[in-house]
Amino acid sequence: MKKQLLIASDHNGKALKDFIVKKFDKFFHIIDFGNFEDKEKVDYTDFAKQVGINVSKYPNVNRGILICGTGAGMSITSNKIRNIKSILAHNKLTAEMSRRHNNSNIICLGAWINTNNQNLEILKIWLKSKFDGGRHVKRVDKIEKNNCKIVLVNGVFDILHAGHIDLLEHSKKLGKKLVVAINSDKSTKIIKGKNRPINPESLRKRTLLSLGMVDEVVVFSESNLSKVIRLIKPDILVRGSDYPESIVRKRDQVPDSVKIKIIKKTKGYSTTRTIKKMQEK
Secondary structure, three states, X not given: OOEEEEEEEOHHHHHHHHHHHHHHOOOEEEEEOOOOOXXXXXXXXXXXXXXXXHHHHOOOOOEEEEEEOOOHHHHHHHOOOOOOOEEEOOOHHHHHHHHHOOOOOXXXXXOOOOOHHHHHHHHHHHHHOOOOOOHHHHHHXXXXXXXXXXXXXXXXXXXXXXXXXXHHHHHHOOOOEEEEEEEOHHHHHHHHOOOOOOOOHHXXXXXXXXXXXXXXXXXXXXXXOHHHHHHHOOOEEEEEOOOOHHHHHHHOOOOOOOEEEEEOOOOOOOHHHHHHHHHHO
16 A cells, blocks of 8 residues: 655745656655646645645654745744644755654755755655654654643633633643634523523634634533543643632543643623623613
8 A cells, every 4th residue: 555645835846846746656645735836826834734734633644745945934834733743854864864863744845945856865765764763752752742732721702801811811821722612502501591692603703713812713512521622632721710620620521631720710801791781781
């Protein structure tokens, strides 16, 4: 069975990408994410994310190749994605050692830096090289733990107020990616009453995603967070100061591997209070 390679480029790297696909098509199962246009200028970030996200699903199986003018932009973008260890390789030694010592799973090549044949030789040695393991395992694990923390916070988030913003800002500082889990309309009625939510889940989700600190929003209907935690696999779960950590861990079936962070609520703000004030007027 052929090994799988995922490849993409921007407009500056398309010619090199097509050259590599033609050379390796017999030996690998290649998935080409584009760019497919010769003249149209595109954003390298879009293609780096596509390959990065798909490699990240099976980081020890899939390998990715990203190409732009220098390779730098592709490398910076792809390294923002969880489980990605992307190497900018302009020579064979860097390519080889990134596999042996760093277990890199994406290589970024510069179409302006080397010729097609030079880049081909760099790629060949990268594909041939294997992770040495041993003392390097501990070091690579530290890279992943330091750079890929996912923070999960949940709530209804019906009418946003300063207390919500404070909670989200504090949560974002704890990790790299902030995921907000919001109660569905149905579960909100169970928790808050038949007249809630004021805003439907689609609008609440859209509003949260418009905030710069929020990276992803998921909607859940269950009575606790156990299913969401299994899906998102957070490193940290953030809760307001309504309940102590022990109750949160037991009620939401939070595994010991997930750290629970209790953040003190901002005084004077609540959606219920806001609604009452609006009704009084």
